[in-house]
Amino acid sequence: QTVVTQEPSLTVSPGGTVTLTCASSTGAVTSDFYPNWFQQKPGQAPRSLIYGTSKEHSSTPARFSGSLLGGKAALTLSPVHPEDEAEYYCLLYYGGAWVFGGGTKLTVL
Amino acid sequence: EVQVVESGGGLVQPGRSLRLSCTTSGLSFVDYGMHWVRQAPGKGLEWVSGITWNSAKIAYADSVMGRFTISRDNAKNFLYLQMNSLRVEDTALYYCVKDMGGYIQTPLFWGQGTLVTVSS
Numbered sequence: 001q002t003v004v005t006q007e008p009s010l011t012v013s014p015g016g017t018v019t020l021t022c023a024s025s026t027g028a029v030t031s032d033f034y035p036n037w038f039q040q041k042p043g044q045a046p047r048s049l050i051y052g053t054s055k056e057h058s059s060t061p062a063r064f065s066g067s068l069l070g071g072k073a074a075l076t077l078s079p080v081h082p083e084d085e086a087e088y089y090c091l092l093y094y095g096g097a098w099v100f101g102g103g104t105k106l107t108v109l
Numbered sequence: 110e111v112q113v114v115e116s117g118g119g120l121v122q123p124g125r126s127l128r129l130s131c132t133t134s135g136l137s138f139v140d141y142g143m144h145w146v147r148q149a150p151g152k153g154l155e156w157v158s159g160i161t162w163n164s165a166k167i168a169y170a171d172s173v174m175g176r177f178t179i180s181r182d183n184a185k186n187f188l189y190l191q192m193n194s195l196r197v198e199d200t201a202l203y204y205c206v207k208d209m210g211g212y213i214q215t216p217l218f219w220g221q222g223t224l225v226t227v228s229s
Contacts, residue, residue, distance in 0.1 A: 045219040089154050097168045098156040
């Protein structure tokens with residue numbers, strides 16, 4: 001069974017920089033996995049931030065960026081704003097189906 | 110503005126069936142791929158199933174393969190998820206999500222979800 005792993009939690013100060021990662025149990029994540037990133041705040045539906053590794057929607061704030069880093073998909077926030085406190089999920093494509101990561105709870109303190 | 114609205118959730122006993130429906134407005138329904146994503150109470154997101162604009166490609170998560178069936182009626186602008194042999198672990202908020210394009214690559218427009226509770 002394929003497992004997608006994210007950091008369970010991260011803490012960052014306002015104005016700082018943080019990188020969230022997304023790893024696959026099958027090996028290195030490449031652009032073929034078409035990584036997507038989502039933000040979810042309590043009581044709300046998720047919101048798409050990044051697709052196709054690094055493509056941003058017109059509504060995605062410029063401080064969010066996606067990349068591949070050390071065999072993982074990565075989401076970098078810089079500078080971090082207080083309202084970025086949320087759960088972040090990655091989504092990877094496995095040639096037929098998609099699998100979400102377990103999510104990273106980002107705390108801004 | 111794109112709106113996505115799910116319906117059909119409710120309380121059902123283990124082993125029984127339920128059909129979820131979803132409709133969208135604001136963009137043509139027929140041109141876009143669609144997904145179902147679920148979230149168990151207090152848990153993370155789980156991709157359940159996806160269907161391309163023309164139903165040529167359909168995919169399922171291993172956890173629902175053989176029990177759930179996704180389908181769409183482009184003439185009626187509806188997406189469906191037929192859920193059979195329901196289990197307690199299928200209890201979740203089920204989101205209908207419209208893709209950014211005609212395939213199943215980028216879940217973009219999310220509904221507010223419909224709650225499915227499987228319990229005796």
